[in-house]
Amino acid sequence: MKEAINESKKRTAVCIVITAAVIALSLIFIAFTKLGSNGRIAYVYSDGELIETIDLDRVTSPYTFIVSHNGGENLIEVRHDEIGVISATCPDKICVDQGHIKDSSLPIVCLPNKLVVQIGKNSDSDVPDAVAQ
Numbered sequence: 001m002k003e004a005i006n007e008s009k010k011r012t013a014v015c016i017v018i019t020a021a022v023i024a025l026s027l028i029f030i031a032f033t034k035l036g037s038n039g040r041i042a043y044v045y046s047d048g049e050l051i052e053t054i055d056l057d058r059v060t061s062p063y064t065f066i067v068s069h070n071g072g073e074n075l076i077e078v079r080h081d082e083i084g085v086i087s088a089t090c091p092d093k094i095c096v097d098q099g100h101i102k103d104s105s106l107p108i109v110c111l112p113n114k115l116v117v118q119i120g121k122n123s124d125s126d127v128p129d130a131v132a133q
């Protein structure tokens with residue numbers, strides 16, 4: 001009789017441990033999934049070629065870099081969560097006027113300098129194809 005009680009207590013303990021483990025794993029999984037979906041990646045293309053991939057969520061302090069193509073230059077500023085062209089040698093300056101972008105709705109395109117800056121999610125495999133067209 002005593003052994004039977006012990007056995008049932010053991011089973012209850014095992015059940016609690018398993019339940020706790022499942023809950024913990026679910027929480028970890030949810031945390032990772034959330035991080036993944038929030039991860040915004042900026043893709044910088046020069047003449048159709050991917051030259052920079054920037055994880056905007058990991059940018060802690062703003063920085064700039066220059067993309068050159070056929071003598072044309074675009075000065076790109078990267079900030080936490082956003083990216084934009086802050087100065088350019090192109091005549092129309094449409095890319096500069098557009099300011100910083102935060103999402104994938106409207107990519108920055110500088111036709112004269114053949115520059116494209118697009119934001120996509122980490123798992124978004126369609127992004128490079130869409131720009132290559």
Ligand SMILES: [Zn+2]
Pocket residue numbers: 088090092093094095096109110111112113
């Ligand atoms: Zn431009």
